[in-house]
Amino acid sequence: MNTNGKSLNGEKINGHSFLNNIDLIELELNEHDFIGDNHIGTSDETPMKADAFVLSDREKMAIIEDHFRQIMDTLGLDLTDDSLKGTPKRVAKMFVKEIFSGLNPENKPSISVFDNKYKYGEMLVEKNISMSSTCEHHFLPIVGKAHVAYISSGQVIGLSKINRIVDYFARRPQVQERMTVQIANELKRVLNTEDVAVLIEAKHMCVSSRGIQDETSSTVTADYSGKFKDKYTREEFLKYVEL
Ligand SMILES: [Zn+2]
Secondary structure, eight states: OOSSSOEETTEESSOOOGGGTEEEEEESOOHHHHHHTTOOOSOSSOOOOTTTTSSOHHHHHHHHHHHHHHHHHHTTOOTTSTTTTTHHHHHHHIIIIIITGGGSGGGSOOOOEEEOTTOOOSEEEEEEEEEEEEETTTOOEEEEEEEEEEEOSSEEEOHHHHHHHHHHHHSSEEOHHHHHHHHHHHHHHHHTOSOEEEEEEEEEHHHHSSTTOOSSOEEEEEEEOGGGGSHHHHHHHHHHHTO
């Protein structure tokens, strides 16, 4: 994933911006906060260093534990306290093995496809997929739902695999727009079709609990390709997800 599309000093090298591919709708989102906090990604690829996986998970956890202990110490917390002393280790493990495990291509779900034996030719919608990610600008949670649809080109995948693809790309420091495009691109690749729709509605803790402190706004992003660019197909999808 880091072989093309990575950014060098913020400059795209594949010359293509995901912002061209998506319809971005903001529901009651304060524009000042969105723009002011620069919640705009630079590429549809997660910016990764070339040597991102030279260190083992164990080595990464040891380094992160040490750094997080320093952060807590700098904040003035007493790390000899029973309640706090295990936190640096817990945070390090949580970062590497849980909430950022989707950075490592080794953790990408392997998806087997099957022939569309039923000859089902309409759209398949998997809706209300629980999604939990992390804002890469503030390292605070993004929590919401993903709705995914595809029209089979002759192949189908197990329904739970759609949830696994969403989960894999959510387990990274993210911006919602990039995550939406990454999920759509992976589904297109796996299903060998352009006829894919992804819609995500999520709340950003960095908007609700800091900065503008707006607790009611949510952010909606969508990626429509192939037949979903057609107005009627898209409307059918939106009717199913009731958004
Ligand atoms: Zn943020």
